[in-house]
């Protein structure tokens with residue numbers, strides 16, 4: 001009788017190990033396909049690492065060796081690279097968790113994401129009509145932009161300013 005119990009127990013243990021191995025094999029396969037996907041994405045990225053200065057990565061575009069534009073947030077002493085044309089100064093700050101105060105989620109309606117461009121004003125897109133309307137309505141001086149409506153093509157240095165409310 002004891003032999004039968006041992007036999008059943010050994011069989012159960014073997015079955016359990018078999019399923020465990022199968023499960024691990026599946027996880028390994030999933031992990032491998034995830035790694036392949038990441039490698040593929042890395043080769044498709046239009047940027048490459050050019051070098052590092054301390055902890056700052058210097059990236060350049062693969063096709064023409066142009067450096068990646070950087071937004072420098074002066075009050076926070078933080079630099080953030082803009083990898084995509086669709087990045088706005090707002091979306092970059094949001095991704096970094098800088099604690100933005102805008103209430104319209106970057107739609108250009110609230111006017112609370114006002115910034116002053118300290119350097120590199122030539123490296124930002126022109127104001128669109130939505131932005132012009134809000135800036136006029138809130139009577140902001142020249143040089144102030146809504147960072148949710150501002151894309152960059154080169155380096156800029158900015159400061160968040162005290163926002164006016166509507």
Ligand code: FES
Pocket residue numbers: 090102103104105106107108109110111112113146147148149
């Ligand atoms: S976040 Fe509301 S206007 Fe920019």
